[in-house]
Amino acid sequence: MNILIVGNMGYVGPVLVEALAERYPETTLDGFDNAYFAHCLTGAPVLPERHLRTQYFGDVRHIEAEHLEGYSAVVDLAAVSNDPMGHRFAEVTARINAQAAVELARKASIAGVGHFVLASSCSLYGVASGPPRRESDPVAPITDYAISKVEAERGLAALDSEMIITCLRFATACGMSPRLRLDLVLNDFVANALATGEIRVLSDGSPWRPLIDVRDMARAIDWAMQRSERDGGRVLNINAGANASNYQVRELAHAVADVLPSVEVSINHEAPVDSRSYRVDFGLFERLAPDHLPAMTLADSIHGLVTGLQGMGFDDKAFRSSDLMRLNVLQGHIERGWLTEQLEWVRQSDVTNQRAGEV
Numbered sequence: 001m002n003i004l005i006v007g008n009m010g011y012v013g014p015v016l017v018e019a020l021a022e023r024y025p026e027t028t029l030d031g032f033d034n035a036y037f038a039h040c041l042t043g044a045p046v047l048p049e050r051h052l053r054t055q056y057f058g059d060v061r062h063i064e065a066e067h068l069e070g071y072s073a074v075v076d077l078a079a080v081s082n083d084p085m086g087h088r089f090a091e092v093t094a095r096i097n098a099q100a101a102v103e104l105a106r107k108a109s110i111a112g113v114g115h116f117v118l119a120s121s122c123s124l125y126g127v128a129s130g131p132p133r134r135e136s137d138p139v140a141p142i143t144d145y146a147i148s149k150v151e152a153e154r155g156l157a158a159l160d161s162e163m164i165i166t167c168l169r170f171a172t173a174c175g176m177s178p179r180l181r182l183d184l185v186l187n188d189f190v191a192n193a194l195a196t197g198e199i200r201v202l203s204d205g206s207p208w209r210p211l212i213d214v215r216d217m218a219r220a221i222d223w224a225m226q227r228s229e230r231d232g233g234r235v236l237n238i239n240a241g242a243n244a245s246n247y248q249v250r251e252l253a254h255a256v257a258d259v260l261p262s263v264e265v266s267i268n269h270e271a272p273v274d275s276r277s278y279r280v281d282f283g284l285f286e287r288l289a290p291d292h293l294p295a296m297t298l299a300d301s302i303h304g305l306v307t308g309l310q311g312m313g314f315d316d317k318a319f320r321s322s323d324l325m326r327l328n329v330l331q332g333h334i335e336r337g338w339l340t341e342q343l344e345w346v347r348q349s350d351v352t353n354q355r356a357g358e359v
Contacts, residue, residue, distance in 0.1 A: 005030070006075065011081075034058060042308070072114050079096060079097045093145060118153070124146045131281075185252060194260070195319060201266065210279065213300070
């Protein structure tokens, strides 16, 4: 089995690579990434990419079909990966998350790849009051990021291909990683608790959020890259998570305080109700992938984050201004003249000439 993971040098990729390497020691794993966040290592004693046969560097927008030959599965993690980045880089978000994802799948099909897996998102359900959302319910994306995932899924469904395609509509990611992000709700709460001794919930705490640990995301991807067409059809959009992991925001804050009893939780009960609230039904995933269901509890994820952050010596009260927030990393690259506004790397010679001209 030969697997290519596109976008492997982000938050999820290192955890996925390690999990696959441990489970399938004879499998060939390769990575393809443009290295926006390659330097954002967090508590990793060695480079996570040590498990790969080859790490390729390049832009998913320009990958060629020839590069995809010989792989049994391609996993697409490449994305402008949250709402703030999607808003800041709306055009690029559409290009990378949707158009490039569909082109990648089309080229993978031409190259004879058997399985294509897209990391999609439950956020495409948008503002969803009422019962938990199923795959058959209409989507109602309200952000550029969520819109891009809807467009990617639609483009993949329209491909003329025999390749088995799985779009995993992941719950909100959480948990420790060798390239940790803190721009995620549970990760933010744990970081704030450790750095300041308190968690301030700016809303009334009532909105619902489904969560999934990055380790359980790896388990779902493992299933998707090998599933039979009998399990869901050739093209499948499926919610990936667990019904028990739909939480209200205030529950998450108190769960962190249960692990760190000295932490104080304050909730703004006077705040207007936050409309960004949705629950998700993961029943289809439970039926189709019984051996790959989430295994991490909320407490497991919190303990992992606490241990990981403490191991890093983390105490940064201003972490929301640090490189642990992905938008800050991209903005820093742009301000240094390394990236364009289209999130394409500037050639070093161009940077040198530009600076020489300025002088």
